[in-house]
Amino acid sequence: MTTPLLKVRGLKIGATVYPPGEKPHDIEIVHGVDFDVEPGKVLGLIGESGAGKSTIGLASMAYGRGGVKLTAGSVEVNGRDVLQAPLRDIRKLRGAEVTYVSQSAAASFNPAKQIMEQVIEAAVGQGKFSKSEAQKRAVELFTKLGLPNPDTIGNRYPHQVSGGQLQRCMTALALCPEPDLVVFDEPTTALDVTTQIDVLKAIKDAIRDTGVAALYITHDLAVVAQVSDHIMVLRYGEKVEYGTTDQIINAPQEAYTKALVSVRSITHEEKQPTEPVLRVENITARYKGTNFNVLHDVSVDISPGQTLAVVGESGSGKSTLARVITGLLPPSAGKITFAGRTLTPDQPSRSMEDLRELQMIYQMADTAMNPRQTVGTIIGRPLEFYFGLKGAEKQKRIQELLDEIELGQGFQDRYPAELSGGQKQRVCIARALAAKPTLIICDEVTSALDPLVADGILKLLLNLQKIEDVAYLFITHDLATVKAISDSIAVMYQGKVQRYGTKSEVLTPPYDDYTDLLLSSVPEMKLGWLEDVIANRKMESAGN
């Protein structure tokens, strides 16, 4: 057995919290974690938000973000305990022996400097290479990471390359000083699935070729399974399970790991289309002041009590379609029929009945609820507004709705800030249901949630569909979600409907090239999946 490059023992991390109206006090967010990373190996850290995975990742550089303090334990890099080391030594470590790749490359690059200057900064600043050597090495890395025009891409500014390319530039930045360890903090989470796969492949190859060790932090088990040798599952700042990737994926021991592996196990019986409740015909739309059509000739139908999933990458026009249907963006051509009535193109002129029957649930439940209103007010307002309910009658209905979304007593008086992410989204669902709608537009409602929580929300939505007989227009980029809940599917690409039909029609080969790319890009919890997919692709992803 080789000596570990990174050896973490009994690591405890604390932070000071400042609850309003109380005295500031310390809490512990990581409760004593042990792990090793051997040279050239990749350890995947996986867990939900709040599990402490990013905090642990940064601790390996002896850094605590914000008010976070590393309170106990040891972090040894190449045999030296960096927690005890003076700041001067830690500075020599960061950017030379250990480097970091953050989630959002777009927010991490300085927009006013050329990429090359930033990529070589650490390597030159730490005295590892001269400027020309570092530049040569950067170009080699650009080539290795599959970036187009590796010789000249360094002269561009961050806004001149795509998101996926920028994330690879950041990987080059991290690898440039020839570090022993790279910490990848959710490097592909912000990318589209089809782009994610290219970046993932590039990172994996670069790790293999340079022989660097890595900590790979993510919440997506299927992603981490592709790149790591070992996986550590974290929850509430504690280790749940640790093992080889093969063992975690194929033979998980702990109940929590099993739940993570088997997530998205929802089965939904596909229903046959009937007379549509919403009919979108030949819609073309553009934003004010532009001469570029975001939607071209889009036509879809939704049957009552059924789910139409609209899938596509960012920029495919799927959210714009929702804005056109709700009347926030009047289309330049086309017609929308809802429950047999023609909808007026702009929202203010619609009848109260049309407004009530067409409700919307947003991606970010945080911003979709007024932070200064209680849950009771938020859910009660549509009852009062559409049905004139007051007093005890309204209270009774609010409680019924809270029961329907599986939140019990005592939630009425809470404020949104006192709810968890999943609970917030449930309250938004209740607000939509309060109007007794015929159709709810769900705009990426689960994409900001942890997998297990998202699963609960999808089950709730399906259940409510059975009880209330409501139709959903479900906008998402996540094909696993689509498979789980839809009756029919529309695949959108660059503002056009690329493929449309019932779920079984759309998901049965032969596929068109784009649908094939999209379907094959969804990470599967299978070892070696990444290589298979790359080998069998018919078309390049847009972000490449």
Add this chain to the structure above:
Amino acid sequence: MLKNIPLSAAIGLLITGTYFLAAIFASWIAPYGMAETVGDVWEPSSAQFWLGTDQIGRDLLTRMIYGGQTTIFIATAATILSFTTGSVLGFLAAVSGGWIDQVMSRLVDLFMSIPSLILALVILSSIEATVVTLIVIMGLLDSTRVYRLARAVAVDISVMDYVEAARLRGEKLGWIIFREILPNALSPLVAEMGLRFIFMVLFISTLSFLGIGVQPPLADWGGIVKENKEGINFGIGAALYPAVAIATLAISVNLIADWILNRTTSLKGGRG
């Protein structure tokens, strides 16, 4: 709610509270009548006249207490006027958008391009300066500043999803402004209110010092400075008392505004 007050805010509350109480109960606590000549010209402070007397022998402490009443009353009333007009119009512009916003905002820009002191001088030279006209002129001139802040804050809030959700529900303008936007815009506005109140105190004091604000025999702090400014030549500090009062009131109100801003911007819906 009065637990855990930081020291700075406690000092601010104490000083501001004293000034306001003195203003409210002026006729009970003032030792002499407001315009009553009780002693010699510019007497030094003594057991009889705590702060001495002014340029025609009135008790300076009495003048200060009544002056504080006038100054604080006018400043408060003008601030309230400027806030109601400024924030309602600002919210309206932000929520309506389009040409309504354009017309209102450009009009406000026009008014702001004229220095407000000069504009006030011009207006006051053509109409009589009474307490009411002073409040209206100061309040309306200052509401342009409040309008800009209220509009900027509301523009940010009005693109939030919960405002869009309210629009989609079919809510009227009144609900969107007063129930969705106002509660969320309150903390920057309250902090600004503290600042604007101080500007009002300075504004009215400036006008009175220039002789076109509060008219004698009514006392106000700016006026007392003006009346006693000649004394400085003879080493008499009567003009400094109102100056100190203006400065301490300004600082203490700011300390409170800072504290409110910290409290209301905390999480948990700001109720903590």
